[in-house]
Amino acid sequence: METYRVCFADTDAAGIVYHARYFEMAERSRNAALRSVGLPSSELVRRARQGDGAGLVVHRGTATFASPAFPDDLLVLRTEILKHNAARSWWRTTLTRDDVLICTIDVELVCIDAMTGQPRLIPDDLKEAIGKIATQETSARAPLELAEP
């Protein structure tokens, strides 16, 4: 679980958070999940620079918006892995404010070779990290409440 404070840079002229910015917040939350199981994104970058790299890139991403967020809102981000196999993983990040659902971001990540950009199998330690996140307890969290229309 991470928190994120909305700043003006996140918002648009409609006065609410711009839809694409939620994907950035979800990236932060996925990075935090990987860091929490011992594999910070900096380690993946370090290996890539040494020519031995695997990267996780977004193949498909979907955001579903339930309620708008505003400047200065403190959002809570929770990330879980829904499914994973030898080459792909499906992640869900849920953003809430005071237990009210703001939006859900689902992404399918594919593993690529950092030099060639071609798909490859997920390396062992990254696979292990993904497995650890996938088995973390998420059911304990409070059920989300939809904002009143």
Add this chain to the structure above:
Amino acid sequence: METYRVCFADTDAAGIVYHARYFEMAERSRNAALRSVGLPSSELVRRARQGDGAGLVVHRGTATFASPAFPDDLLVLRTEILKHNAARSWWRTTLTRDDVLICTIDVELVCIDAMTGQPRLIPDDLKEAIGKIATQETSARAPLELAEP
């Protein structure tokens, strides 16, 4: 059809366009489509300031990535409306580079009252504009070629 030149601000440390930035490009293309049928987004903003406003906000958005884009790439954006009703519209923006598919952005837009943020019916002239875009000929364009893996 619009073109968009990728700048460094669009890219990330993996050397390719950051996934969330494609949603911004799709917004540009939808705005251009509305402008081309006589309803620029500035007109919607002007009305909203006068308290008589309707806005189109993204309720759900999905990006599917076929091939990466790089700094300085010249992308071609084509937007079409797949479906629409009294309150919602479904838009697709396709981004290509030299007729190779880069990604597809699908969004479902809902109409809201600009003051209250509550859902409302699409006002007549906006509905008419959406209808015009929905009936534009899109079949004439060249079939997209998937990048070689």
Add this chain to the structure above:
Amino acid sequence: METYRVCFADTDAAGIVYHARYFEMAERSRNAALRSVGLPSSELVRRARQGDGAGLVVHRGTATFASPAFPDDLLVLRTEILKHNAARSWWRTTLTRDDVLICTIDVELVCIDAMTGQPRLIPDDLKEAIGKIATQETSARAPLELAEP
């Protein structure tokens, strides 16, 4: 003092944080400073919606870069007010990583009427908040060390 974790969205194809993104981080730090003295930006937004609003907008901003930052870096942000008067304030945000200077962001903020966009005097409570930040002790912090070339 705030911390900020660099994500891929902050970086560009050169592998480092994109220069414009530091201005967003500085905004976060200024917001946090205002919040710490009892005037969160949400309060300014709330008043603006009620037609009684004053906003602080950037009139001039300068970033000076000392050393690059990379994905996953944990940056420390410190904001101070260098000077202020009835209508303007000059803020400095210093970003460091492990006490190495990354960059300095200086902005001159002007107070505007949120409805008309015209310059106005800073309202009393905002002026008081700015005064509190301006007198906070900043000398206690460790002297910054420039990165080895």
Add this chain to the structure above:
Amino acid sequence: METYRVCFADTDAAGIVYHARYFEMAERSRNAALRSVGLPSSELVRRARQGDGAGLVVHRGTATFASPAFPDDLLVLRTEILKHNAARSWWRTTLTRDDVLICTIDVELVCIDAMTGQPRLIPDDLKEAIGKIATQETSARAPLELAEP
């Protein structure tokens, strides 16, 4: 001279373009200037990938804001080089809307080795490109008119 259409992604909850986004627009204009003299940024990226790279990075950047810009505004960007030497160059981008000055972005670019990130002399063809831009006629353009307060 380039044009740029403001989209909602460029704006913030104050209803105007967010200050940091102007730095992105200025980057577009500098890229266009380099492309116009035969050195697109993609060429610099290509060389960097081959280990023979020089990059231009922002050492210092200043934005001065004269008048706000709004969603759907069509901005005109003009970039000139004020000064340059063997390792550095000073660029100015002026953004206008209907000949009214919106803002001026000044950046000092330093040349770095793309592998090590260390400062280096500007390679010959890049130096030549910078020289060409620096001598382009800019005086012919209409004098800028400041927005009425």
